[in-house]
Amino acid sequence: MSTLKTSRVVVIGTGQVGSSYAFSLINQNITDEMVLIDLNEEKTEGDAMDLNHGIPFGAPTKIWAGSYSDCKDADIVVITAGANQQPGETRLDLIEKNASIFKKIVTSVMDSGFDGIFIVATNPVDVLAYATWKYSGLPMERVIGSGTLLDTARFRFLLGQYFELDVRNIHGYIIGEHGDTELPVWSQTRIGSERIERYMERYKPEGTKEDLDEIFVNVRDAAYQIIERKGATHYAIAMGLARLTKTILRNEHSLITVSTLLNGEYGLNDLYIGVPAVVGRNGVERIVEIDLTEEESQKLHHSADVLKKAMEPLHEDE
Ligand SMILES: NC(=O)C1=CN([C@@H]2O[C@H](COP(=O)(O)OP(=O)(O)OC[C@H]3O[C@@H](n4cnc5c(N)ncnc54)[C@H](O)[C@@H]3O)[C@@H](O)[C@H]2O)C=CC1
């Protein structure tokens, strides 16, 4: 008789993002086991109790407040620990605070004998995904940053509203830094199978380029707008992380804009940055190089330059 392997996800940092992610996982029945780790052990115990009490309304999931030794048998460790932006702060402003805690966290995970896949969501996510890859010594395929998956979701949602269309019919990507220098790939954005300009000409002739530019500004600045109103963003990223977890555990080979290590793709090297990639059971299976216009390519390179500068303190540490 064959026995199915039990899947285990460890969440490190059960603040607003981590606990919303944990809630998404149990609601979508994505993993058999879920371990919660946080500096604040009492809160983690409370979260485990609270989530466990929801199990009778959902699917059987074993949940507990654990420790780093539980990472040994984990398929995925998701890091959502660390400071979040305060109003007016950029993601890159968090680098000093969060890079210092990452070395400790990643080392503790690896000391357990962990041999799975890291997902990193803490900001600045591209820089910290790179740090996790360096500190862990794991192959790049198995260290994935959430990248621009959230920005791409925001882009598709706002375009869906603008065109009064089901968001599932909107296809387009935000790439680059998960932050102020990200960019939309308008040249490859499609509504159904139509290029966006053509669709607009036919079905929204009153629409303008300025409308589209405004949509992108609202995507890029969404975190600032939400943080100003409620102090943090956590539901949408939690659902995006759940989506990423699902494509890994179920080997769905989904194309998602994650932060991954580039080795010559898009003419860039030795940095983590958001680009479309196929993700499955072994992590990043393929980086997809979409055709960019000259202007889009320049903007991506500018974004990469900003990230490389932000990463300099990590190299001093080597
Ligand atoms: N990648 C993305 O698209 C997004 C990323 N974020 C980022 O996620 C991170 C977390 O945000 P929130 O959950 O709102 O913050 P939060 O302050 O609610 O939670 C952070 C948690 O990390 C814990 N923590 C701190 N140091 C730790 C350590 N060394 N070990 C274990 N736990 C530790 C804290 O005790 C706290 O519970 C931030 O960096 C934020 O900017 C937030 C939204 C979207």
Ligand SMILES: CC(=O)C(=O)O
């Ligand atoms: C906080 C953050 O990174 C976001 O909501 O995009």
